[in-house]
Amino acid sequence: MSRRDPHSYADLDQGRVSHLDLDLDLDFATSRITGRARLDLAAPAGGPLDLDTRDLEIRAVTGADGQALPFKLDPRDSILGAKLRVELPPGSASLTIAFVTSPEASALQWLEPAMTAGGRHPYLFSQCQAIHARSVIPCQDSPQARFTFDARVTVPEALTVVMAAAPGAATAGPRPGTRTFAFTMPQAVPPYLFAFAAGNLVSRDLGPRSRVYTEPELLEASAWEFADVDRMLLAAEEIFGPYLWDRFDFVVMPPSFPYGGMENPRLTFLTPTLLAGDRSLVNVLAHELAHSWTGNLVTNATIDDFWLNEGFTVWAERRILEKLEGNEAKALSAAIGRKGLQDALDNFGAGSPFTRLKTDSWGADPDEFYSMVPYEKGFLLVALMEQTAGRARFDAFVKKYIERFSFTSITTEQFEEFLEAELPGLAAEVGAEGWIRGEGLPQNAPVFTSAQLVQLQGLATGWPQGARPEAPATEAWTAIDWQIYLQALPRDIGAEGCAWLDEHHALTRAGNSEILCNWLALAVGNGHEPAYARAAEFVGQVGRMKYLKPLYTALHGNKATRKLAAETFSKHAPGYHPIARGGIERILAG
Ligand code: BES
Ligand code: ZN
Numbered sequence: 008m009s010r011r012d013p014h015s016y017a018d019l020d021q022g023r024v025s026h027l028d029l030d031l032d033l034d035f036a037t038s039r040i041t042g043r044a045r046l047d048l049a050a051p052a053g054g055p056l057d058l059d060t061r062d063l064e065i066r067a068v069t070g071a072d073g074q075a076l077p078f079k080l081d082p083r084d085s086i087l088g089a090k091l092r093v094e095l096p097p098g099s100a101s102l103t104i105a106f107v108t109s110p111e112a113s114a115l116q117w118l119e120p121a122m123t124a125g126g127r128h129p130y131l132f133s134q135c136q137a138i139h140a141r142s143v144i145p146c147q148d149s150p151q152a153r154f155t156f157d158a159r160v161t162v163p164e165a166l167t168v169v170m171a172a173a174p175g176a177a178t179a180g181p182r183p184g185t186r187t188f189a190f191t192m193p194q195a196v197p198p199y200l201f202a203f204a205a206g207n208l209v210s211r212d213l214g215p216r217s218r219v220y221t222e223p224e225l226l227e228a229s230a231w232e233f234a235d236v237d238r239m240l241l242a243a244e245e246i247f248g249p250y251l252w253d254r255f256d257f258v259v260m261p262p263s264f265p266y267g268g269m270e271n272p273r274l275t276f277l278t279p280t281l282l283a284g285d286r287s288l289v290n291v292l293a294h295e296l297a298h299s300w301t302g303n304l305v306t307n308a309t310i311d312d313f314w315l316n317e318g319f320t321v322w323a324e325r326r327i328l329e330k331l332e333g334n335e336a337k338a339l340s341a342a343i344g345r346k347g348l349q350d351a352l353d354n355f356g357a358g359s360p361f362t363r364l365k366t367d368s369w370g371a372d373p374d375e376f377y378s379m380v381p382y383e384k385g386f387l388l389v390a391l392m393e394q395t396a397g398r399a400r401f402d403a404f405v406k407k408y409i410e411r412f413s414f415t416s417i418t419t420e421q422f423e424e425f426l427e428a429e430l431p432g433l434a435a436e437v438g439a440e441g442w443i444r445g446e447g448l449p450q451n452a453p454v455f456t457s458a459q460l461v462q463l464q465g466l467a468t469g470w471p472q473g474a475r476p477e478a479p480a481t482e483a484w485t486a487i488d489w490q491i492y493l494q495a496l497p498r499d500i501g502a503e504g505c506a507w508l509d510e511h512h513a514l515t516r517a518g519n520s521e522i523l524c525n526w527l528a529l530a531v532g533n534g535h536e537p538a539y540a541r542a543a544e545f546v547g548q549v550g551r552m553k554y555l556k557p558l559y560t561a562l563h564g565n566k567a568t569r570k571l572a573a574e575t576f577s578k579h580a581p582g583y584h585p586i587a588r589g590g591i592e593r594i595l596a597g
Pocket of ligand 1: 136137266267268269270290291294295298317377382553
């Protein structure tokens with residue numbers, strides 16, 4: 008009898024929920040879902056069964072024969088939520104729970120029509136990673152507890168439901184004016200990959216296995232931006248082996264979606280800030296696609312093994328990029344990653360335990376210690392192993408690793424054991440122990456460079472000596488080049504420096520969200536007044552935390568804009584996702 012996941016009350020020795028049969032009825036008037044979940048056990052069980060919930064109202068629990076079962080809902084823990092203990096009669100094969108979600112459910116964002124592109128219909132979406140599935144369904148909310156499911160979702164008939172599952176029929180709903188969408192998920196998934204969205208959605212096919220869903224207003228732009236999805240899918244299959252999820256569809260979400268992308272199986276979610284109009288941000292799509300293997304097939308056992316998901320996926324994302332766009336593009340992407348890692352290391356402090364790949368997060372909230380460390384330090388370790396073993400050997404290893412652990416959830420230690428068996432001595436050669444359990448960045452981190460990178464960084468670091476980005480050189484700069492340049496500039500170029508850049512390159516009017524965010528953070532930090540209003544406007548238009556955090560940090564950090572930061576937050580807080588709201592509150596309290 009033991010809990011094996013610091014972020015779940017589930018005790019898998021009590022029994023394993025292996026299939027869910029779900030009915031969800033969405034009420035936009037009250038921002039509540041009325042739900043019924045039948046939880047089927049992998050093997051008959053009896054005695055206590057502990058489940059995770061957060062802010063769920065539990066109306067009834069019944070056994071397979073319809074008899075009420077005793078249950079107890081514990082007080083709510085601020086990180087874990089409330090443990091629900093059901094007493095199962097011996098030999099129970101299933102239990103059914105009737106429940107209602109809270110308007111504050113941490114996985115859900117209910118959008119007023121005004122927060123959508125069309126402005127006429129409401130919208131609801133879920134975001135369950137890391138530990139939010141429990142606010143939508145009572146479940147064993149640990150990545151070690153995979154389940155298959157069938158679901159029926161009822162919505163007002165003007166809306167369409169999409170789910171990270173195979174769609175079935177849409178039929179007339181239980182009440183006039185409603186429709187019910189059926190889904191089935193034949194592949195077992197960890198609870199954090201449970202996902203759905205409901206809104207005024209249309210779609211377009213982009214390839215034999217891919218289709219984009221979004222609101223009608225964004226369809227054209229979305230289809231254009233991600234037109235290369237099928238080539239990406241083929242490139243990813245070359246690296247990892249066959250794609251096992253049947254379809255790779257995706258949804259371009261409303262702007263309040265708090266992440267860049269989320270790898271929900273069969274249905275990736277993407278932020279609309281990727282619609283740059285130049286395909287410069289499609290690496291996020293490649294990243295979520297790569298999770299179809301690293302993350303969704305081979306899953307981290309707990310959040311402390313998160314680097315297995317993200318480090319491998321960033322590595323794969325850059326291998327896909329290398330295949331499609333070449334080495335130069337890969338080096339630039341790695342440089343952007345390296346900067347993100349440096350910022351994270353500086354933020355935590357060099358000796359912080361959160362700069363380890365394998366973390367120990369008992370008592371900590373995954374949303375609070377989320378950082379680029381597992382992504383970019385993880386990437387560097389995987390790339391180092393690839394370079395040291397040689398690409399051919401390492402690629403063969405990766406394919407074998409995926410095959411061996413498909414549809415399972417593994418710890419870092421299981422990875423290390425497999426690595427030692429397959430590529431003996433490699434871990435010692437690269438110093439894997441220090442990488443995985445040590446703080447900071449080891450000396451032998453691989454370095455990616457290119458002629459263009461050297462030129463851009465040279466120009467940026469030469470700023471104090473008078474180097475300036477000028478035509479004709481800048482005429483050929485891509486959005487990525489601008490990102491690299493802005494990130495490499497000294498942080499203290501002053502208001503005059505910013506004015507020069509703005510005058511020559513109109514950066515405050517940049518349409519590319521990455522350029523804009525990098526620029527506004529720099530400009531606000533340097534007291535460039537014309538950027539203040541645009542920064543405040545931008546954080547009111549997007550909900551992606553990658554942009555909200557640095558911009559609120561800059562606005563809060565500048566005395567002249569501290570008040571603006573607070574006012575802007577009060578104005579837009581109701582429209583932010585609950586997770587984003589919490590993150591900004593911590594910044595403004597600092
Ligand atoms: N799985 C993550 C998003 C995530 C992580 C959500 C942890 C909740 C908790 C996703 O694959 C991701 O990493 N997205 C990145 C994009 C990527 C290119 C680094 C993002 O959202 O920016
Ligand atoms: Zn990821």
